[in-house]
Amino acid sequence: MNSKHQYIDLYRTNAEAIDSGSAPALNRLRPQAAAALEATDFPVRGAEGYERTDVNAMFGPDYGVNIHRLDIPADIAASWRCDVPNMSTLLGVVANDAFIPSASLESRLPEGVIFTSLRRAALEYPELVANAYGSTAPLTDSMVALNTMLAQDGVFIRIPRGCRMSRPLQLVNIFSAPTPMLAPRRVLVVMEEGSEAQLLVCDHTQDCNRSYLSSEVVEIIMGENARLDYYCIEESSAMTSRHSQLFARQESGSVLMVNSSTLTAGNTRNDFTVTVNGKGCDTRLSGMVIASDGMHVDNSVNMLHLAPKCHSDQLFKYVAGGKASCAFQGRILVSEEAPFTDAYQTCRSVLASPEARMHAKPQLEIYNDEVKCSHGATTGQLDADALFYMRTRGIPEAEARTMLMQAFMADVIETVRMDGLRDRLRHLVEKRFAGKDASCSECHASCRERHTDPNND
């Protein structure tokens, strides 16, 4: 039984309520999305691209969806600080699927910049939102169809033509609900011609003892010569599932960097689909996964080169301990229309415990001879020679391992172009490898659970 049916039923019986809690620009696609979902099942585990992630099991349980837009009390400001030291950001919070701007956010935004609730944006700038919404995420993908069918709100960001943001935008996604909940999260980013911005997204779960599921679709539209750095850090909980899909479309000369760190999570699937539509673009995708206990983390990249003279680079690193199961799929497609493409990909994994698993599937699909493409994937252990060398200098084995694992992640962290964030990530990784859940020290919520060191079994 495909678990999509409960969601289709939910929509069919509550279509009116869902629409009334949203906006016409979003409602417009809902019937199409529902029809598309009827036509296409959720992928089954083992299907191409879903070898290790069971979407049906993820979406099978009975989660609540806040279709009536109830105000779920969450004392966010008091209980959560997602502070990056030495970094001052323009902050917005998404509690479950509702956007809450930080105090005086709007007054601090440069002129023409929009950073607000997707629903509000859809009401205030219907044309702007309608043109962009659903323009990169195809409804033929059943997971996109589900999100489009249910999403009532989300986040809208527009950086106007030529605007170079000096301060980074930050978005904190928090799960906070008294019952198990599914949050359809939707982010729409429009980078107009020549604009520049940095966006940091942090995922957290406030109550580690309840199960939550996010169905996230992020659409990024990169105008000509636009530049965007998109950072995403997941520090949720063992009972949090996340199905996240990022779709980006790049026009000529645009530069996109996406950096994803999965530090603590339950069951996570991240898709990154980047379509390079204009010539002379640059794309960098990187990811870091530290998985312990029973974590499942699956990253899937689809790098589509449809225009000439572009460059893309992918770097993903995994350390899997405990009983963690990890997966990576990375596809580079170079079409006949994309000569002079340079596209590279590297995936390196360390298995740190006997029961950890790694599944890697790098793919090259090349339809053009004017290319330089390569991929490399390795799965192994920490360098035994380095470990011995460190021990002969008196560094105890466990400490040497931790140092080597941090060092293993160093080049992914180096790709981060914000100094404060880079230091913050180093700190988080260090804490993580030392067996401490760094985020918890700054969180006042009471969680019984602590993640253990991936070093140990």
Place this chain on the structure above:
Amino acid sequence: MDTNDKEIKSTDSNIIDEVTRGDYKYGFTTDIDTDIIEKGLTEDTVRHISAMKGEPEWLLDFRLKAFRHWLTLTPPRWAHLDIPEIDFQAISYYAAPRKKEGPKSLDEVDPELLDTFNKLGIPLEEQKALSGMAVDAVMDSVSVKTTHREKLAELGVIFCSISEAVKDYPDLVRKYLGKVVSYRDNFYAALNSAVFSDGSFVYIPKGVRCPMELSTYFRINAAGTGQFERTLIVADDDAYVSYLEGCTAPMRDENQLHAAIVEIIVEDRAEVKYSTVQNWYAGDAKGRGGVYNFVTKRGLCRGDFSKLSWTQVETGSAITWKYPSCVLAGEGATGEFYSVAVTRNYQQADTGTKMIHLGRNTRSTIVSKGISAGHSQNSYRGLVKVAPNADGCRNYTQCDSLLLSQHCGAHTFPYIDVMNDTAVVEHEATTSKISEDQLFYCNQRGIPTEEAVGLIVNGYAKEVMNKLPMEFAVEAQRLLAVTLEGSVG
């Protein structure tokens, strides 16, 4: 002796001439009376084939089980191939050169047939076979002649057609048949298990190093037929054998189906080298005709410290779907896969390997070189799997793709599954076009572009070509050069 030597040389130079002419030189048909059974596949067809071959009851049972299972299956669609609908009822499942008894000596072999194999450059004649190769030639579905059998028998080596083996060594065949590739394995394996006609059987007894290369040449001749041969190789403890397989087919407008199975069992410390030069008819420049090559090849390295090495040079077939694999079950077993796959015109190839590490300290190496030209699509697809209890395993994979035209495709689809934390698995792949610097350098030294491409490609493929036995290496090199003529641009 002198005259013989001269004959051989002149034949060789003829071959070189033929080869360098560029078109598919093996595309002549042989005018031989052929027994072809009616087109179509039913349970009766299977019974008919079995009865014609005078098979024992257990083998008929095996075929029928396979056939019934096949009926429940549909052709696989996951490969990066555009496979037209194949009407499996429009194919004749058995074609044999008309001879009631198998030939006892060369004199009994139909001269037309001998001539065919001579044209192919296959040393069927004993004296030519002195060059150190024992040959089993399979025309359409039936093994026509196995050379050197007596000499091999002295060592206890069995090398004969699989039909003969069923009659002469039923216990051996029954013990191993279908044990590595079950009829349930996939659609084409089920089909082959139901209707396989002939093929080679090799058994190397304990401790014997087979002194000569064993070789099978396959040829599809009759029109509207399929070829479904089956090869079974068993290397007992401490045995060694090098086995060569060559394939050709005539030019025909319609597509011909080839669905073979190769099963190999390697026992303790034994080693098998399996080399293939596949040059089935690839279709014409417009993509009409050509062989559909759907092959299941798998070896089980059952013994400790056993070794299986696959080397393949794939230049032919309209569609190639094959993944010669190693199941590394014994401790310290080694699997190797070396492949050169060339596609041009509208050819499609989806080929690679599977290395399944089940035993401790098992090792595997994969080197794949893809070369695409014209409008062809060339894919590497491979699986490296390390089972939870297989400690200390190593794999190294290198996949390179070379693109020779702007309309072709080169793809790489590795699947890497590691379930043990002591494994080290490395995969590297690159895709690029042929180096213009190298071409220009050759041109400047007076080497024309066509020739330069041949040179460069041969250099690029050398790592794999070096793994071929000498006799094959020369042929394979020529084949590469010829295949690529006119493919630059």
Place this chain on the structure above:
Amino acid sequence: MNELLLKVENLHAGIDGKEILKGINLTVNRGEVHAIMGPNGSGKSTLSGVLAGNPAYTVTEGTVDFHGLNLLDLLPEDRSHEGLFLSFQYPVEIPGVSMVNFMRAAVNAKRKYFNEEPLSATEFLKLMRQKRAIVELDNKLASRSVNEGFSGGEKKRNEIFQMAVLEPQLSILDETDSGLDIDALRIVAGGVNKLKTERNATIVITHYQRLLDYIKPDFVHVLYKGRIVRTGGPELALELEERGYDWIKEEVDRQL
């Protein structure tokens, strides 16, 4: 004087089931310099690896006493704390781990072993500065990853620098001269000599006599086929330089 530091008795060890050391006997007193020479493949690097505790090797027989401790029972890191230092023939590159972090971890692990407080950042940096001077090591190397992108000479100087920081009682220099030009050799050997005291000892493993011009040995041992087949004074090294190893090989092979 003549206080015992290291006593190796009948040491057998190998790798992957293959025996390489076939009964080594060696006694080193404090204040002594021993040279171990021998042709390629005689087991020189295996010996240093086994003494430092490389888990790749398996000891099958014999004992090693290190100032009263059973050395073979100790973890590699504890051997280091107890004063054993191995200068690697091929110092390992560790991308992503900076020299500073690496050395601080090493120094503080040793202090912890002896129940001492970790060094403060200032104290640690001061220590680094002092010790760097001994081998004329460039300050900028400190911010780089361990041995990554170092030249051959820099790697070896870095080894001696680490030796200076860790102040071992027994230093094993495994082919420290390999890959060094004459200037680098002088600096490295100078560093070793500066660190030499009455209380510590050095084992120099080398293929050539060259290094012994700079580090004068008290004893020279010839290792061949996993055994020490000859022991002598400094003159033995000169004889080997002149006559090669073949005469010893022949003599030994005749006896076997």
